[in-house]
Amino acid sequence: MGLKLGDIAPDFEQDSSIGRIRFHEWLGNSWGVLFSHPADFTPVCTTELGFTAKLKDEFDKRDVKAIALSVDAADSHVEWIKDINKTQNTQVNFPILADEDRKVSDLYDLIHPNANDTLTVRSLFVIDPNKKVRLTITYPASTGRNFNEILRVIDSLQLTDSHKVATPANWQDGDEVVIVPSLKDETEIAQRFPKGYRAVKPYLRLTPQPNR
Ligand code: BEZ
Numbered sequence: 001m002g003l004k005l006g007d008i009a010p011d012f013e014q015d016s017s018i019g020r021i022r023f024h025e026w027l028g029n030s031w032g033v034l035f036s037h038p039a040d041f042t043p044v045c046t047t048e049l050g051f052t053a054k055l056k057d058e059f060d061k062r063d064v065k066a067i068a069l070s071v072d073a074a075d076s077h078v079e080w081i082k083d084i085n086k087t088q089n090t091q092v093n094f095p096i097l098a099d100e101d102r103k104v105s106d107l108y109d110l111i112h113p114n115a116n117d118t119l120t121v122r123s124l125f126v127i128d129p130n131k132k133v134r135l136t137i138t139y140p141a142s143t144g145r146n147f148n149e150i151l152r153v154i155d156s157l158q159l160t161d162s163h164k165v166a167t168p169a170n171w172q173d174g175d176e177v178v179i180v181p182s183l184k185d186e187t188e189i190a191q192r193f194p195k196g197y198r199a200v201k202p203y204l205r206l207t208p209q210p211n212r
Contacts, residue, residue: 002109003136009034009127010107016095017077021067024131026095031064031158032127033150036110036120040072040080044144048122049096050088051147062154066094070120071105074098115140126154128161163210164192174212179205 011024037045077096110120126135156167165177197207
């Protein structure tokens with residue numbers, strides 16, 4: 001049974017491209033993005049890890065630490081990182097877990113035997129500072145993920161954690177947001193959303209993004 005939203009992301013100790021990592025200790029009070037890929041020295045994975053490295057400033061702005069994983073060995077990761085840096089014109093600035101014994105793969109259900117019985121799928125978990133799983137996605141080996149979408153979800157999570165709002169379809173940072181349906185008190189609404197709101201329907205109330 002895979003991890004569900006709201007579950008505590010399992011802690012573990014595992015080797016990586018930068019040495020041994022104790023996961024919860026390594027996360028500290030930051031947000032985390034743990035993502036698995038099928039194998040080192042493969043084309044789609046090379047682009048995914050290169051793109052993630054280029055997003056370092058965006059991850060830092062949001063206090064997010066990225067960590068990748070496959071079942072390859074740490075020395076393989078270290079060799080592959082040289083290729084990623086060269087071909088993707090970047091510097092990999094996050095660790096890659098070397099899950100040779102599949103300890104983490106088992107904890108996070110990263111091997112889907114009916115897709116491939118030895119390689120990890122492209123799963124990704126967003127983990128909040130309380131170590132709760134806030135987003136899970138799983139893509140097939142043949143499809144690289146959209147890491148801009150991961151940033152968009154993190155923006156939504158960080159915004160909606162601190163304001164009584166939710167974000168509509170295709171929302172981007174700075175767009176209008178919706179007032180949560182449970183908030184009915186007009187005095188509180190006026191305090192929380194001094195720029196006002198427009199009610200398309202009683203249950204669909206749009207307001208300018210409150211932290212802007
Ligand atoms: C890739 O990263 O390109 C890849 C890995 C495994 C299967 C298919 C593609």
